[in-house]
Amino acid sequence: HIGYAVMPWKKGRGYATEAMRLMLHEARAVGLDYVEITTDLDNLASQKVVLANGGILVGRFAKVAAYGGAESLKYRIDL
Template sequence: MSREQLERLRLDRARFLYEVYDSSTIRLPDGREVPRLPSHDFWIGDGEFCGRIGFRFQPGTEALPPTCPGHVGYAVVPWKRRRGYATQALRLILPVARAEGFARVMITCDESNEASRKVILANGGVFDGAFAHPGPGGRTKLRFWVPTA
């Protein structure tokens, strides 16, 4: 989770949770609001909050709108990283995606995010190319497909 997200959570938990889970739209970094996709969201914990993971999708298709970077997104708070939480959370969310009819899911990460790349590869991810992120900074993103079975 970003520092900004953690600060928003600290300042107003109810509003943060509404924006993350209940709002019918999401706000993109450029300020635009787009419809929220159906999703399954989970908090990662070990008795304390460690992060979150979510599977978002359009029913019946692997396709995603251009505003959605991948089917699965996850984040672990900085003080809980490098303990295997993200790897285990991804492993546990794959059957959720399979139950929705997906044989594989797409996950992207920044080219410089070696930790995320390791999480994806540890769960069977197959590299499918790099692309320039359309957002601010134009970072290079890596795309992987991870089988759900």
Template sequence: MVKTAVEPRPMELVWPSRVYLPGYVSALNRGWSRDEMRPEAGAEERAAIEADADRFLASLVDREARGGRILMPDGSRMRRLPGYKCWMWDGDFCGSIDLRWQPGTDALPLYCLGHIGYSVVPWKQRRGYATRALGAMLKLAAREGLRRVEITTSPDNFASQKVIVANGGKLVESFVTLPSQGSVTKLRYRIALA
């Protein structure tokens, strides 16, 4: 009998749920964290999942901004914006992408660096997943009534810059974040939504 190569499943965005939670926990256990500014967030999420997995999952889709305040890198807390997270899935957990917005406007408060943030686990990088995930999330952003989104990245994160540009992103500025965000240099891109 001749074995044939199994075609990999295409990456898709899925809503966080119990079905996909073991893959997410596995990524956390391998040291991945979706919050690059707060690496300790992975351990905090594991603890939240262990305490109440259903509550943790529900917190990832918060279209009415009912959750608690957002913890900033300096320890301060800011008002939560409406938003949600989707997980990248190809038969296993690949990463996370999130959308947040301020109702009635395309503008964001100063403490929010962008409408969309994403992170692919290291062992699934260089497969085009972030590019496809961002393209899918842009469609969801348009359904939320946004006419444009802003995405920020670090000047040395060339992979992220490539993902943003591949999805129509235009560089608007280089800036320094607020002290509550670490006073680091970031690049801001803007993507017009059709």
């Protein structure tokens, strides 16, 4: 699982995009072939971070009830 958040006053400077790029190096280094990342439908900033790092939309899924059950997007990044 890769989770990410940027302090509101530091958003929009490319930090999340760069942080994910660096994290993908780590994932590769430990031998993973791909990672899966999920975002909410309305989280356009997060979707852009994933797409900028080569994410391909795999499909939609319903979150488990404990997380609200909302429909979400699943992306895959091949490493």
